[in-house]
Amino acid sequence: MTSPIVAIVGAPNVGKSTLFNRLIGRRQAIVTPQAGVTRDRQYGHVEAPWGSFRLIDTGGLTPGEDAPFQKEIEQQAELALSEADLMLFLVDARAGGTAFDQELAARLRKHPLPLILVANKVDSERQEPLVDALYELGLGGAIPISAEHGVGIDELLDAVGEHLADRIEEAAAEEPAAPEIEAPAETVDEEPAREPGPPAEGIRVAIVGRPNVGKSSILNRLLGEERVMVSDIAGTTRDSIDTVLELDGRRYILIDTAGMRRRGRPKEAVEVFSVNRARKAIERADVTVLVLDGSEEFAAQDAHIAGYVVDAHKPMVVAINKWDLLEDREQKAKDWEEKIRWRLRFVKEAPLMLISAKTGQRVDKLMDHVDRLYACAGIRVPTPELNRWLQRISRAEQGAPAKGRSVRLLYAAQTGVHPPTFTLFCNDPRKIHFSLERHLQNSLRENFGFGNAPIRLFFRARRDTRERGS
Secondary structure (H helix, E strand, O other): OOOOEEEEEEOOOOOHHHHHHHHHOOOOOOOOOOOOOOOOOEEEEEEEOOEEEEEEEOOOOOOOOOOOOHHHHHHHHHHHHHHOOEEEEEEEHHHOOOHHHHHHHHHHHOOOOOEEEEEEOOOOHHHOHHHHHHHHHOOOOOEEOEOOOOEOHHHHHHHHHHHOHHHHHHHHHHOOOOOOOOOOOOOOOOOOOOOOOOOOOOEEEEEEEOOOOOHHHHHHHHHOOOOOOOOOOOOOOOOOEEEEEEEOOEEEEEEEOOOOOOOOOOOOHHHHHHHHHHHHHHHHOOEEEEEEEOOOOOOHHHHHHHHHHHHOOOOEEEEEEOHHHOOOHHHHHHHHHHHHHHHOOOOOOOOEEEOEOOOOEOHHHHHHHHHHHHHHHOOOOOHHHHHHHHHHHHHHHOOOEEOOEEOOEEEEEEEEOOOOEEEEEEOOHHHOOHHHHHHHHHHHHHHHOOOOOOOEEEEEEOOOOOEEEO
């Protein structure tokens, strides 16, 4: 039995995303004064004094309006309500129950889902009389809160707990009993496994690229449902959306990101936020999928985005989408291979896939590359084996000129995975030439199977803390 689910609904700009961030305890959803920023449904986890639940943030509902993406926003909200056990209908108390609120209330009164009316932007006791005016919505008394300042949140959580009491008991009854754990026998320290499996929560996969290359379509194709909105209009996705994917016993957290425009091109503040969120999504991902539009020419911005991935030291799969639109595909495949290897030459032989999110062609194979890259980035080399390798390299390099002077490599230790990270001690880090760094990285790949995973090297002097890293 999964955790209970609560959905937040309401008109635009009443503070739904602010309340969402407040309840989950972090700034996950974009919050701006501009209405219509949230479009897809977004999920978060809430820990309350009485238990936990999943929370869904939805786009603003505007009955009777022909606003951009309104049909798709409505569909996403309906999907959220179909999953939920309880809805929070959020209104702006200072607006006093608008015509939109009246129309939404009429619709929600007919909905079978239990409902809590929440009056937001009540910052002081002087504003509480505004809450009484909301009785005219016909939904009973409202709980006054200020999502921005945290006022009334405890009372709201208590009300949610009362509504979900039966559901929480059901979930608790389904929890398996904790197994008895025997005291471990004494063991000799062993080297850690060279290829650790994926984390229990799943491999985090960021889907990145320019606007309108098909990122959301790929995510929906993988999930087999319309999880995020898809439109021919560039910039449809505004936020970074996390979604769980279960595939053949494997688990992933897919992160759909906003399209990243060329520097200086975003015109709205929300677009700037979206690009920043996309870059943060790259930083918290385990593997990235860079999506290119096969029906267009390779763009300079494609290389810029790949540069963000390289700067974050993340493994990358290059997916050329919209392959179904192309003629003479065999020749096009050769052309793209040549372009990618030249334009992305700073990426070490990233896997290249020709896919179609529309037809599903080879989309499911993406996750095989993700698994392989994740495994390569998780390899840990036993220290004795690592230093035997370094001794061979050191003998070959001994006396080799680097900036006009010689360098002696002494010993090494692996200090991390995802990305594989090594600290190499030498006579003087200042003597390390970039060509030697590249040689060491390539040799590590060839000798220990790191494949396309990025490798970080730090050089330290044996007797001081002077350090240089790549």
